[in-house]
Every structure is written in C-alpha cells, then in structure tokens.
Amino acid sequence: MFFEVREFVKTGLLFVDERFLMAALKRAGKRQGWLGESQKMVAAVSGGSDSVCMLWLLMKVMPAENLIVAHVNHGIRAEAAKRDEEFVGNLAKEWNLAFTSVTFDVPREKNKGESMEEAGRRLRYGFLEECAERFGADWIAVGHTADDQVETILHNILRGCGIRGLAGIPEKRGKIVRPVIEMKRLDLMEFLKARKIPWMTDDTNKDTSYLRNRIRHELIPYLEESYNKKIGEHLLGLAEDARKISERRSYLISRILPWLRTEVPCAIRSWDRKRLSGIDAEMAVEILVEDCKKLGLKSLERRRLKSLVRLLGKEDPWRLQWQDRIEMCGSSEYLMLVERDWLTREKPAAAKLSFDEPEGAFSWGLWKFSWRHVSCSRSLSTRPWRMFIPKEESRNCLLTDAATFQKQHSGEMPVPWCFRRQWPVIVAPSGNWWTLVYRSKVGCKEDLDSIAIQAELAFKGDYRA
The missing domain is CATH 3.40.50.620 (HUPs)
Incomplete structure (x- = not known):
C-alpha cells in the first residue's frame, strides 16, 4: 500500500x-x-x-x-x-x-x-x-x-x-x-x-x-x-x-525437510528416496530446490525443473547437473547432491596390500588411509571411515574399487552407485571383503587381533553439507 x-x-x-x-x-x-x-x-x-x-x-x-x-x-x-x-x-x-x-x-x-x-x-x-x-x-x-x-x-x-x-x-x-x-x-x-x-x-x-x-x-x-x-x-x-502462498509453502518445507534428509557419506546432501516418493513430485522438487539454496546453490531454470520432476519417477540410477560441477544423483534408496569428481575421475588402479608392520599409511584415489594393529577386548562395530580386518586375513589383500568389485562378484554392492568408481574395497585371499561404512560377514570378534584402518577423504570439493 x-x-x-x-x-x-x-x-x-x-x-x-x-x-x-x-x-x-x-x-x-x-x-x-x-x-x-x-x-x-x-x-x-x-x-x-x-x-x-x-x-x-x-x-x-x-x-x-x-x-x-x-x-x-x-x-x-x-x-x-x-x-x-x-x-x-x-x-x-x-x-x-x-x-x-x-x-x-x-x-x-x-x-x-x-x-x-x-x-x-x-x-x-x-x-x-x-x-x-x-x-x-x-x-x-x-x-x-x-x-x-x-x-x-x-x-x-x-x-x-x-x-x-x-x-x-x-x-x-x-x-x-x-x-x-x-x-x-x-x-x-x-x-x-x-x-x-x-x-x-x-x-x-x-x-x-x-x-x-x-x-x-x-x-x-x-x-x-x-x-x-x-x-x-x-x-x-x-x-x-x-x-503468502510462498510463506505457507516455506513453512511446510521446514517441517518436512528434517524427515526427508538422510546421511550418505561423501554426499553434499542426501534425501530418502522412498519418503520423497510419497510427496507430490512438484512439491518434492520445490523441497529439493529450497534445501539446495541453503547450500548457496542456485535454483534451476524451468526446463530443468521439469526434467527433475520426470527423473524423480525413475527407479534406475540417473544424474542431472545442478550447478557447475555439482550433480543431483538418484538411486532406488537416495537422492544425493554430489561433486562431479566422484563420477568422472579415472578409477584408481587396484593395489596389493599387506599389513605386516604395527602401523602405517598409504594413499589411494581420493583417499588417505592410516592403519595400526589393535587387540579387541569386545565386539567393535564398523563406523564411517573405519574398517576392522582380522589379523589372519590381513596379508596379500587386494585394494580395488566398488564398481569393479561388483562386476566380479554376485549381488548388489551396498554403496551408492555414484561413488563406486572411487570407493575402496579390501578383499582378502579368502574372499571376505571390507569397505567403509559397510563390511562383509566377518567382523571384529572378542579377543581377536585386528587391523584398524582409518580413512580420510583427501579430495576437498567446493561444497560441504
């Protein structure tokens, strides 16, 4: 007025x-x-x-x-x-x-x-x-x-x-x-x-x-x-x-977002795909745009917003450039905002590993690793960026990427598809394998000497959640 x-x-x-x-x-x-x-x-x-x-x-x-x-x-x-x-x-x-x-x-x-x-x-x-x-x-x-x-x-x-x-x-x-x-x-x-x-x-x-x-x-x-x-x-x-309409929508988004967000290591931001599927596609896109703006990212032009609405209905893996080197990637479980290096950088070469020394360090692809011998007095669960390998399995191991590992072994690799080219998997001669966040059936049992491997992401992108 x-x-x-x-x-x-x-x-x-x-x-x-x-x-x-x-x-x-x-x-x-x-x-x-x-x-x-x-x-x-x-x-x-x-x-x-x-x-x-x-x-x-x-x-x-x-x-x-x-x-x-x-x-x-x-x-x-x-x-x-x-x-x-x-x-x-x-x-x-x-x-x-x-x-x-x-x-x-x-x-x-x-x-x-x-x-x-x-x-x-x-x-x-x-x-x-x-x-x-x-x-x-x-x-x-x-x-x-x-x-x-x-x-x-x-x-x-x-x-x-x-x-x-x-x-x-x-x-x-x-x-x-x-x-x-x-x-x-x-x-x-x-x-x-x-x-x-x-x-x-x-x-x-x-x-x-x-x-x-x-x-x-x-x-x-x-x-x-x-x-x-x-x-x-x-x-x-x-x-x-x-x-007034926009404010009402913003209020709804602020209530829904915490329920939709999930944690996927290495993703700038991630959302639960199944929960998103229960929301009207147009509203789901608006929620994603709002959350991306909180990271300082721009919105998408209308043509690309329509593409995103269409992609939300796909079960197969997909990707859509959001801004510069930032991509939105979809899988059956998650939607993820990802730095393009995960998708386009050359896969690291496979390497032989043995953990004979009491401690050590090495680099591979986008990662830096340090390791040491530990004696477990109780069961230890794997947490992000750490693996425990039983000592008897720690010689003549193969370090490879998750994408290659999945091709050579049956079953679905429990790592989001967009990270698999750069995701480390350690395979023992017995066939048992370990990876960050996830592990095989063999864990660290009570009174079992093990190798504790701690990982650090060497790649520093432009955005972090």
Missing part, C-alpha cells in the same frame, strides 16, 4: 507529507521487527535518492549512535564511483553517523559463470554481513522501493519463474530488511527536493543494455501507457498474494 501524496496546486510543488512517510516506515519496521531504540542497524547507502531518503527517515526513529552507514564501491564506474563514496562519507559526517566503506574490483573478482550484477550482489551483501558482525548490528537496511519490487517481478517473469519469483523481493531475509519497500521512488525524490537534501545519480541506471534498466525505462512506461496505468499496483498486489 502506498502512502498518500498531497499536491499543492498554488506552488506547483508535489509535496510528500512527512507524516505519511513516517507511518509507512513504522509499518515496515513493525512487520520486519527492527523498530525500537535498542536496535542497532547497518544502513547500506549508495548515494542515490532511495538510500539517502531511507537514511534520513531511519534517523527519525533510531538514535544516531545505533546507525552505521555502509557504502560499497564496485570498482566499475571509476571516478564517478569515487565521488559517490566521498559524498556518502561526507553525508554521514554531517549527520554525525558512523561510516565504513569498501572498494571491490567486481570484473576481476566475479566467479566463472557469474554476471557482473550477480558478482556485485554477492560481494556487496558479503561486506554488509561483515559490517553487521563487526559493529554488533542487529539489522542491515537496504533501500529497495516499491518501484524496485515491480521491476523485480517483471524481471522474474521474463526470465521464467514460479510462485516465489512472483513474490518479488522479500522485505526481510535474515538480518536484511527493506524499510522503504512500500514507498515510490519519485515520492522519495520529491521529499528530498523539498528539504534541499542532495543525492547522487548513477548514470549506469540509464544504460538500457542492462535488462533491468530496459524494464524500468521502456517496458513499464509502455505497459502504463498502452495497457493499464495502475500496472505497478496490480503487480504489487499479485506479489503480496504470491508471498
């Missing part, structure tokens, strides 16, 4: 009454939970009208000592960016507020596959989170307005989105809040003009080579002129409905 705007015809000045601005700010503060004198806040100020006005309004409801002004120079606009930083620093000084800033070189610091916008966003929010921790702040305020919300909804629709995309920008996510999310950009500018409060203009906001700027300067004016002047209000209403 927009606040009221009063027009004074005599002066020709569009005057935004401060009372309505403050009412909108306080409504947002109560909804978002940050309103209160004891709260400490980092305010992200670019120097533009939205963030400058947000800062001015926040000063009316929070003590100056509880506000920290944070500015990010993305290293893209050269001298103009330096002027913005200097302006924000001077503004903070004039208003007696703490100030901190950082300069990035976004073009050089962006990751492979990231756009400039994505890299800038990642670096910017990383800095703001660091500021909040450094200053002991409860909240991080950013100056998104109702206009930003409309642009985001259209941007999401053009890229392809579901209910979550239609909800647009969340007004609160963790510590990040958006105090002026109800307010219109033009009204904030007029408010600053009336009080002779300056702001900086970013010329890149006019560059229509960026999709968001084309939406702002071309698409929205066209829709307003040719179809409906209130298109913005209608999209905001749609976003509100979508947000």
Whole structure:
C-alpha cells in the first residue's frame, strides 16, 4: 500500500507529507521487527535518492549512535564511483553517523559463470554481513522501493519463474530488511527536493543494455501507457498474494525437510528416496530446490525443473547437473547432491596390500588411509571411515574399487552407485571383503587381533553439507 501524496496546486510543488512517510516506515519496521531504540542497524547507502531518503527517515526513529552507514564501491564506474563514496562519507559526517566503506574490483573478482550484477550482489551483501558482525548490528537496511519490487517481478517473469519469483523481493531475509519497500521512488525524490537534501545519480541506471534498466525505462512506461496505468499496483498486489502462498509453502518445507534428509557419506546432501516418493513430485522438487539454496546453490531454470520432476519417477540410477560441477544423483534408496569428481575421475588402479608392520599409511584415489594393529577386548562395530580386518586375513589383500568389485562378484554392492568408481574395497585371499561404512560377514570378534584402518577423504570439493 502506498502512502498518500498531497499536491499543492498554488506552488506547483508535489509535496510528500512527512507524516505519511513516517507511518509507512513504522509499518515496515513493525512487520520486519527492527523498530525500537535498542536496535542497532547497518544502513547500506549508495548515494542515490532511495538510500539517502531511507537514511534520513531511519534517523527519525533510531538514535544516531545505533546507525552505521555502509557504502560499497564496485570498482566499475571509476571516478564517478569515487565521488559517490566521498559524498556518502561526507553525508554521514554531517549527520554525525558512523561510516565504513569498501572498494571491490567486481570484473576481476566475479566467479566463472557469474554476471557482473550477480558478482556485485554477492560481494556487496558479503561486506554488509561483515559490517553487521563487526559493529554488533542487529539489522542491515537496504533501500529497495516499491518501484524496485515491480521491476523485480517483471524481471522474474521474463526470465521464467514460479510462485516465489512472483513474490518479488522479500522485505526481510535474515538480518536484511527493506524499510522503504512500500514507498515510490519519485515520492522519495520529491521529499528530498523539498528539504534541499542532495543525492547522487548513477548514470549506469540509464544504460538500457542492462535488462533491468530496459524494464524500468521502456517496458513499464509502455505497459502504463498502452495497457493499464495502475500496472505497478496490480503487480504489487499479485506479489503480496504470491508471498503468502510462498510463506505457507516455506513453512511446510521446514517441517518436512528434517524427515526427508538422510546421511550418505561423501554426499553434499542426501534425501530418502522412498519418503520423497510419497510427496507430490512438484512439491518434492520445490523441497529439493529450497534445501539446495541453503547450500548457496542456485535454483534451476524451468526446463530443468521439469526434467527433475520426470527423473524423480525413475527407479534406475540417473544424474542431472545442478550447478557447475555439482550433480543431483538418484538411486532406488537416495537422492544425493554430489561433486562431479566422484563420477568422472579415472578409477584408481587396484593395489596389493599387506599389513605386516604395527602401523602405517598409504594413499589411494581420493583417499588417505592410516592403519595400526589393535587387540579387541569386545565386539567393535564398523563406523564411517573405519574398517576392522582380522589379523589372519590381513596379508596379500587386494585394494580395488566398488564398481569393479561388483562386476566380479554376485549381488548388489551396498554403496551408492555414484561413488563406486572411487570407493575402496579390501578383499582378502579368502574372499571376505571390507569397505567403509559397510563390511562383509566377518567382523571384529572378542579377543581377536585386528587391523584398524582409518580413512580420510583427501579430495576437498567446493561444497560441504
């Protein structure tokens, strides 16, 4: 809901009454939970009208000592960016507020596959989170307005989105809040003009080579002129409905996820396939996407989401690239998020092993092993990363991979298919075998001298659960 705007015809000045601005700010503060004198806040100020006005309004409801002004120079606009930083620093000084800033070189610091916008966003929010921790702040305020919300909804629709995309920008996510999310950009500018409060203009906001700027300067004016002047209000209403649906879904997902998750060694994350099969496929995919986002992974485009829905119905092993070198792998028992090295790296060569010495160490494939002789006084159960081999079985053993072992022996190897090429199996001359997590019928019995083998994964991937 927009606040009221009063027009004074005599002066020709569009005057935004401060009372309505403050009412909108306080409504947002109560909804978002940050309103209160004891709260400490980092305010992200670019120097533009939205963030400058947000800062001015926040000063009316929070003590100056509880506000920290944070500015990010993305290293893209050269001298103009330096002027913005200097302006924000001077503004903070004039208003007696703490100030901190950082300069990035976004073009050089962006990751492979990231756009400039994505890299800038990642670096910017990383800095703001660091500021909040450094200053002991409860909240991080950013100056998104109702206009930003409309642009985001259209941007999401053009890229392809579901209910979550239609909800647009969340007004609160963790510590990040958006105090002026109800307010219109033009009204904030007029408010600053009336009080002779300056702001900086970013010329890149006019560059229509960026999709968001084309939406702002071309698409929205066209829709307003040719179809409906209130298109913005209608999209905001749609976003509100979508947000309520999305919140209900998020609540359900938070209740279901702990029941679905399971532990599969070496998987970044894993889920119980049989339990997932009892859930509607579309909902199951949404649950998986939500859980992957918690790891910092992106969602999938609609075409790939449909592929995932189809794959969930398959009993045979399957794989689907999720992001970069991360794959979703399915088996009859599990769904697993896996680093691609498990699937594509060459299988290690088989090796002969004898454990004659009291202790020792060796490497094989993605693993490092250490071993020592132990005397068991009671039954020892195998746990992840450890094997116990009876001493009489410990000479002339063969170390091989689970995929090769399964081909040579009957029965199903109790290791998820996506790890078998790199999974160690130790086979004794008697035919008994041992592997991590699982073991053969021969265990470590009471009063039996054994070899305790401890494994460590030498491979360090990009993600860990």
